[in-house]
Amino acid sequence: MKQGLYILILILTFVACEEIYNPKIDEVDDMLVVEAILRVDQQFNSIKLYRSRGFNATDESYPRVSGATVFLTDDEGGTLNFAESTAGIYITNELLNPNRIYTLHINLDGKQYISEAQEVPITPVIDTVYGERDYRVSVRGAANTADDIVKEYGIQILADINDQETLNHYRFYGRKVIQYMDTYDTVIMGMPETRPIYIWRSVYPSGIFNIAGPPSYSASRDISKHPLEFFEDDYFKYMPDTLSFMGWIYLIDEFGINENSYNYYNDLNQQLGTEGRIFDPVYVQLQGNMYCDSDPSKLVLGNFEITTRSEYRYFLYYTRKREEFWLRKIPYFYDIPERGYIKDDRPDFWEQISRTYPDE
Numbered sequence: 001m002k003q004g005l006y007i008l009i010l011i012l013t014f015v016a017c018e019e020i021y022n023p024k025i026d027e028v029d030d031m032l033v034v035e036a037i038l039r040v041d042q043q044f045n046s047i048k049l050y051r052s053r054g055f056n057a058t059d060e061s062y063p064r065v066s067g068a069t070v071f072l073t074d075d076e077g078g079t080l081n082f083a084e085s086t087a088g089i090y091i092t093n094e095l096l097n098p099n100r101i102y103t104l105h106i107n108l109d110g111k112q113y114i115s116e117a118q119e120v121p122i123t124p125v126i127d128t129v130y131g132e133r134d135y136r137v138s139v140r141g142a143a144n145t146a147d148d149i150v151k152e153y154g155i156q157i158l159a160d161i162n163d164q165e166t167l168n169h170y171r172f173y174g175r176k177v178i179q180y181m182d183t184y185d186t187v188i189m190g191m192p193e194t195r196p197i198y199i200w201r202s203v204y205p206s207g208i209f210n211i212a213g214p215p216s217y218s219a220s221r222d223i224s225k226h227p228l229e230f231f232e233d234d235y236f237k238y239m240p241d242t243l244s245f246m247g248w249i250y251l252i253d254e255f256g257i258n259e260n261s262y263n264y265y266n267d268l269n270q271q272l273g274t275e276g277r278i279f280d281p282v283y284v285q286l287q288g289n290m291y292c293d294s295d296p297s298k299l300v301l302g303n304f305e306i307t308t309r310s311e312y313r314y315f316l317y318y319t320r321k322r323e324e325f326w327l328r329k330i331p332y333f334y335d336i337p338e339r340g341y342i343k344d345d346r347p348d349f350w351e352q353i354s355r356t357y358p359d360e
Contacts, residue, residue, distance in 0.1 A: 030052050030053065031300060032051065032106075032108065032113065032301070033049070033051065033052055033301045034048075034049060034300060034301070035049075035302055036302065037305045039255075039306075040095070040306065041308065041309055042095075044091060044092070046091045047070055047090045047091075048064070048088055049106070049108075050065060050088060052301060064087045065088050067108070068084070068090070068106050068107065069107040070084075070105070073105060074097070074103075075100060080094055080096070096120065098308070099120070101118065101119050102117065102118050102306060103117045103118070104118075104290070104304040110294075111298065112293045112294045113293065114291065115290050118289075119258060121258060122164065122166055123309075124255065124310050125161070125162075126160075126161055126254055126312060129312065130158055130160075132155070133155060134155070134156040134230075135152060135153045137149060152234070153232075155230070155318060156227055156229075156231075157229045157250065158226060158227055159212075159223075161223040162222050163220070163222050165221075168213060169213045169258065169261070170211065171209060171254075171265060172210040172211070172228055172253065173205065173253040173255070174204075174229045174250060175202055175203075175204060176203040176251075177251070177336055178201055178239060178245075179200050180200075181196055181199065181243060181244045182196075182197040182244075182341075196346075197341055197343050198343075198346055199239075201238065201239075202336075202339060203238060209265045211265045228252060229250060246317075247315055247316060247317035248317070249314075249336065249349070250314045251312075253311055255307040255309050256308040257305060258306070261307075264288055264289070289303055290302055313330035314327055314330060315330055315351040315352075326353050330351065332359070334348050335349070336349045
C-alpha cells in the first residue's frame with residue numbers, strides 16, 4: 001500500500017501543473033544607428049543611417065533614415081557637407097585633409113548627434129609578411145566529443161609591424177583569389193590540339209574583424225607575428241578536384257585606425273565570437289564614439305571612424321603532399337575581376353612562381 005502511495009506521489013510530482021512565465025520586456029524606441037567609415041585616400045565617402053529594431057520586432061530589416069543633415073567640422077572651423085543620394089545614404093565627393101581633426105554632426109528630428117573628434121592616422125606600413133606551416137582548430141556545436149574538434153592543416157600568413165609612433169592600431173581585410181586551370185580540345189589548321197582555360201574566383205573573409213594593436217603590459221609598441229590569413233592545404237574546397245591548382249593571389253588591405261576605433265572593434269569581436277557557451281563573454285551595450293548632444297539620455301549606436309589605407313599583394317603556391325611553399329611579393333597591381341575564365345591567352349594578372357612585369 002505504501003509503495004503504491006509513493007509511486008502516486010512521484011507521478012504527481014512530474015505531471016503537476018506548470019505556470020508559464022512571461023517576462024515583461026520594456027519597449028525601447030528604435031535607436032539611430034550610424035555607419036561612418038571614411039577613408040582619406042578615397043574621393044567619394046558615404047555615411048549610412050539606420051534605425052535599430054525592437055526585441056519583439058518581426059521585421060528583420062533595418063529601416064534607413066532619411067531627411068538628416070550630415071556634415072563634418074574640422075579643427076580650423078571648416079565644414080564638409082554630405083548630401084543624401086538615396087534613402088539613408090549620405091555622400092561627399094570632397095577629399096578629407098590628412099592634417100585636420102574632424103567631428104561628425106547629424107541633425108535629425110530636432111536632435112543633434114555629435115561624435116568625438118577624430119585625428120587622421122598616418123599611412124600604415126607592414127614591415128614584413130611571411131608564412132609558416134601551421135594548423136587551425138575549429139569547434140562544431142558544443143564540442144561534446146572529440147569528433148566536434150576539427151584540426152585543419154595549412155599555411156598561416158603572418159605580419160610584423162614596427163612601431164610607427166603616432167600609429168599603432170590597425171584593421172586588415174583580405175581578398176584571396178584562387179587560380180586553377182582546365183583544358184579543352186580543338187582543331188587548329190586541321191590538327192587536333194589541347195588548349196588551356198585560365199579560371200579564377202575570389203574568396204573573402206568572414207567572422208570577426210581582423211585588428212591589431214600593441215601587446216598589453218609591454219614597453220614595446222612593435223607588433224609581431226600578427227595572423228593575417230590562413231590558407232588550407234585542401235584547396236579543393238574552392239575548386240573542382242579534377243582541375244589543376246595554380247596558386248593564390250592574396251590582396252591585403254591594411255587600414256590605420258585610432259585607438260578608440262580599435263577598442264570598438266575589439267568589443268564587437270568579443271560578441272561576434274560568442275557561441276552561447278558557458279565561458280563566453282557576456283553581451284553588453286557597445287559603446288561607440290557618437291552621442292546625442294541635445295538629449296544625453298538618448299542612445300545612439302555606431303561609430304565614426306577615419307582611416308588611411310595601404311595595399312599589398314602576394315603570390316602563394318604550395319602542394320598538398322609536400323611541406324614546401326612559395327610566398328612572393330607582387331610589385332605590380334593589376335585589376336582582377338571577382339571571378340571568370342579566359343581561354344588560350346593567360347590573363348595579365350595571372351601569377352606563377354617566376355614571372356616578369358612591364359617595368360622590369
